[in-house]
Amino acid sequence: MIANKKSVARLSRYKNALHRFKTMGLVRIFSDNLADAIGVTSSQVRKDFSVFGITGSKRGGYQIDDLFAQLNNILGKDQIQEVIIAGVGNIGAALLKYNGFEKEKIKIVAAFDIDAQKWSDTAPVPVYSLDRLIPFVNARGIKIGIIAVPESAAQMVFDRMVTSGIRGVLNFAPLRLRSPKQCVINSVNLVTELENVIFFSTSGQRIFLGELEADAGAHQVE
Amino acid sequence: MIANKKSVARLSRYKNALHRFKTMGLVRIFSDNLADAIGVTSSQVRKDFSVFGITGSKRGGYQIDDLFAQLNNILGKDQIQEVIIAGVGNIGAALLKYNGFEKEKIKIVAAFDIDAQKWSDTAPVPVYSLDRLIPFVNARGIKIGIIAVPESAAQMVFDRMVTSGIRGVLNFAPLRLRSPKQCVINSVNLVTELENVIFFSTSGQRIFLGELEADAGAHQVE
DNA sequence: AAATATTTGTGAAATAAATAACAAAAAAAC
DNA sequence: GTTTTTTTGTTATTTATTTCACAAATATTT
Structure with a gap:
């Protein structure tokens, strides 16, 4: 298991999205849905899960409750x-x-x-x-x-x-x-985070931002 | 000029360190010092500067005042x-x-x-x-x-x-x-940032953290 | 029960980012 | 004024991360 910081941060985001799907009454979910919810590709979702040993069912996707429990377990949520x-x-x-x-x-x-x-x-x-x-x-x-x-x-x-x-x-x-x-x-660093926004929204750097679905979650919507 | 989010975040950190060097009475600075101050390699510093067109003097390093002005200019600090x-x-x-x-x-x-x-x-x-x-x-x-x-x-x-x-x-x-x-x-996401700390400090993931001088500044000191 | 459609899981390929390495330049020493 | 030393700037290399692609599996339909 070779986790990196970004993948852990994404797990947290998946869990968040999952919670919302659950409150919407869904029982199972596909990598596509999760990808769309947090703004990454479905490959990324599956790869992340693969890294942490999370598995679903082919064609059947993931059972939300089960996935939720696995994510909590990985993120150390079994205890306070x-x-x-x-x-x-x-x-x-x-x-x-x-x-x-x-x-x-x-x-x-x-x-x-x-x-x-x-x-x-x-x-x-x-x-x-x-x-x-x-x-x-x-x-x-x-x-x-x-x-x-x-x-x-x-x-x-x-x-x-x-x-x-x-x-x-x-x-x-x-x-x-x-x-x-x-x-x-x-x-x-809150100042740095804001400076980042200022830099990318005022400079002509638009082109490269699309690829910038980064760590802290920076992205540009079209 | 192909900037990415991380390089912009680092510029901000260089500027911060620079300010401290200046208050210590220094007039010029080397990539090595800046690297050490914010915890990256000197190559990274010079590469970042290169990307944004910041130049120093060979063997002479960088004039702090000049560098500071250039960083402010890039980060849009010429106006409020x-x-x-x-x-x-x-x-x-x-x-x-x-x-x-x-x-x-x-x-x-x-x-x-x-x-x-x-x-x-x-x-x-x-x-x-x-x-x-x-x-x-x-x-x-x-x-x-x-x-x-x-x-x-x-x-x-x-x-x-x-x-x-x-x-x-x-x-x-x-x-x-x-x-x-x-x-x-x-x-x-403040919760996610804290969850990251919890994950990496409680899991046996130590090995990979050393390389994790990441976006938000996560790193592990030995 | 067989056929079909869809989605996972994962290696391979592509892309991005960081580090290493070193020639060129310019201080400093002699 | 010449030599030596140090540090930059940049290209090459390495490492890390993401995306692609597709076989394998399993729901769903017929």
């Missing part, structure tokens, strides 16, 4: 994933309130901030001092963290996360994090 | 880009307050929401009824929009944006937008 956030500023606070995670069995169990004003034991998701990050993560065995602190604090926070046993980080700070220990990092 | 947001929920509100856009000459000039409670003419960035989106964008000639509304409203909002003349959209709703008119779409 506990996640922590460092930084309760604009982005951190938005993620805390965001209700899209819950239905994906992702649970933000705590947030940490340097600002005492933000601390709260009683909030729906408690907010603690950054000093409590390491013991908390250690004690709870949390493996995933989100970095939503300013750039200047990001490396320090990341170091603490890695020290405390976190193995994967979603990073919103615009810099390259470094660590002596192994840790998966996925960085999202 | 006016942007609107649809949806003032968690993510929309966070983006409104986010101060990372301003220094990139991106200005959010208005937001639109269906909820009258959120309307305000006097806020730093005014929030209007969604009904005012089309005339506002039309009158001001806005070309870039951000979609931060729930999935169920996203297609409708997108249609209005395209109708009103918007040519590029940064979309946070988890679905594929469709339009009969040409429009650049860049979709960011």
